[in-house]
Amino acid sequence: MANQTQKIVYKLVLTGGPCGGKTTGQSRLSTFFENLGWKVFRVPETANVLLSGGVKFADLSADEALKFQENLLRTMIQIENTFFELGRTCQRDCLIICDRGAMDASAFISREKWEAMLSSNNWNCVELRDNRYNHIVHMLSAANGAEDFYSTEDHACRSEGVELARELDYNAAAAWIGHPYFDVIDNSTDFDLKMNRLIDCVCQRIGIDTGDRLNVNSKKRKFLIKSPIVTDSEFPSFQDFDVVHNYLQSDVRKAQVRLRKRGQKGHWSYIHTLRKVHPVNGQSVEVRTQLTHRDYLNLLPQRDEAHFTIFKKRRCFIYNNQYYQLDIYRQPSHPRCRGLVLLETYSAVYDQDTLMAQLPKFLVIEKEVTGDPAYSMYNLSLKEDWKTSKKYYTGGESKASANGHAKKLTNGHSDDKHIGQNGVAKMNGHAGEKMNGHAAANMNGHAGDKVNGYSEKTSVRDKAHAPQQPHAPKLNGAALNGDAHDDELDEFKKSHRIDLGSPKITKVAVKT
Known part of the structure; x- marks a missing residue:
């Protein structure tokens, strides 16, 4: 579908249900395409950006929630347009990965409200769904086919049970039905092969020959x-x-x-x-x-x-x-x-x-x-x-x-491979100041800090109340070990006055 003699700007949406591997998939795609010499941009999930400013959906009235959802979609479109323009002017082939897209908003409000929102803003589904993005990939929730690996544990912004997670997963997929290039990555294989299938799916759509690197027996x-x-x-x-x-x-x-x-x-x-x-x-x-x-x-x-x-x-x-x-x-x-x-x-x-x-x-x-x-x-x-x-x-x-x-083997390990499991590994991510967001969001009327979907990452919370897991990064009392990065670290500390006792990464968790 792509002309390989011309520069490519490929706009990809990664969407899906809770605990589907979306965050890990973004990282794997980024590394793969950067290794091929592509420029990769990762558009943050807009709901996470806004929620990090202190918005609490539970505190909003029905009218306020609908207006917030409308402004969220406007903001999403503007943020995406900024990255799309960067891709257009980039001198290399460019992959733009959107953490959810415009149609995801329709999964969390009624059809009547969605149609009213489109009309009042002079939007239409063909432009928002079919013409805006090259490719949509839905990462199926672990609640569908990998139930043993689905969990809300250690996810401050994920409270859905398995049945609700399945419903949300279906709604997110249904929002994109009709896009000419829409793929679903299910849980029929272990997690590592699921990631390989994601990369292979994107490469096939673009027209990149990956050899047998992504073969299921590879x-x-x-x-x-x-x-x-x-x-x-x-x-x-x-x-x-x-x-x-x-x-x-x-x-x-x-x-x-x-x-x-x-x-x-x-x-x-x-x-x-x-x-x-x-x-x-x-x-x-x-x-x-x-x-x-x-x-x-x-x-x-x-x-x-x-x-x-x-x-x-x-x-x-x-x-x-x-x-x-x-x-x-x-x-x-x-x-x-x-x-x-x-x-x-x-x-x-x-x-x-x-x-x-x-x-x-x-x-x-x-x-x-x-x-x-x-x-x-x-x-x-x-x-x-x-x-x-x-x-x-x-x-x-x-x-x-x-x-x-x-x-x-009874010992030893590989140094740089995503080794899969029969299901989906969870990710809690980190809290920080950047725009690629950390709070999950949902606007389906459930209580909590949720606005537009659900993320695999934890919400940004007050440091004094951030829970620490046994395997979470610890910063208190850590000593420098004198390696080559010390000068860089010292310079950064002087210029930014960072507090090493206040962890920026709250949790990094894996499903066990």
Whole structure:
């Protein structure tokens, strides 16, 4: 549907019911398309922006609530138009991800009120639904098909039971019926494959060939590359990123918490990752949350002094329709990382010889290290010997054997993969000053701080009353560990007078 000879501006709406994976999906889509060299804009959920100003739906009369909903939609359209204009003037292909869209508002008011609102503003459904966006993707709630993983626990703005969540999920999907490119991502697979299906769905609509990276049988494979590598001219077209990883302290047994800073030419994105083992099925669940620069700097003092900071150059490229990431470890680092180069890809090929024959010919492959704990980023970053360290992570991982079938490891872990579960991981996100919002919203008449839908993120609440989970980031009493970011942190503290005792991220939770 897209002309690949011209610059693409692709306007995508991610919508869906509660606990559907919408927030994680935004993060995964952003990373995937940025690796392809696209510019990605993420339009915040407008209801969250307005609710962060202290609006309480329960305090509004019926007329006030309707007027607020009308102003909310006007604000949403203006915010979106701002990002659409940025996309239009951008020199690169551009993906604009809208956290819900204009038609979502119709799911939470009566048809009569919706029609009256359209008429009074000279709006119509064809323009708001069909002509405004290129593609609508509905992330089905865990309440539909993954009930064991649906929960309102730790969600200050989610109180819906399973039956109500199903109803809201249906209403949100029904609001978009009629759009020419409308897809539903259901819960027929585990969470990681659900995210892959989301990315594959968007790529197919745009016309991007992803090879078998997103195949439902595709597995992450990792290879040790002989160093030094060939010159840049030997590579196909690529995108290079500077990547910095810091592991954080965690009170949760068998859990990893890390920060990632990733950027090009001085422009950075920040991700908080929580990875833990599901107590029932033993699968590893990884939840990623986008951070602001301020959030990132607030969390840096929590660095785990048992780990080095990891510095890498990540090179992303496509070879024979297969997507690859090449991680080149940089100094300062543990001696075990010096000269280390690792190649990662996803493949559904079972036969080892066939797979090896498909790898880039310009790289010298020393061996496959998929599932080898000696090459997990967590263990590579340890200051001690990982074989004797009590910090060694023992979560499970699927390791590809010579014939490509998965085997269960008793130790070791992968460093950069969303490992799924039979359902949907919840996300509570973080509280901060940025516009990508943190309060959930609903205008279906239920009491509470809800205006226009429901979010996977917690609401912005008074810090004095913000609940702290055992695995939530802690800022009180944290000491700097003297890594390369200290100068950046000190400069930021002087200029912004931040209070490290007041956490900007209230919770980061995962369904267990």
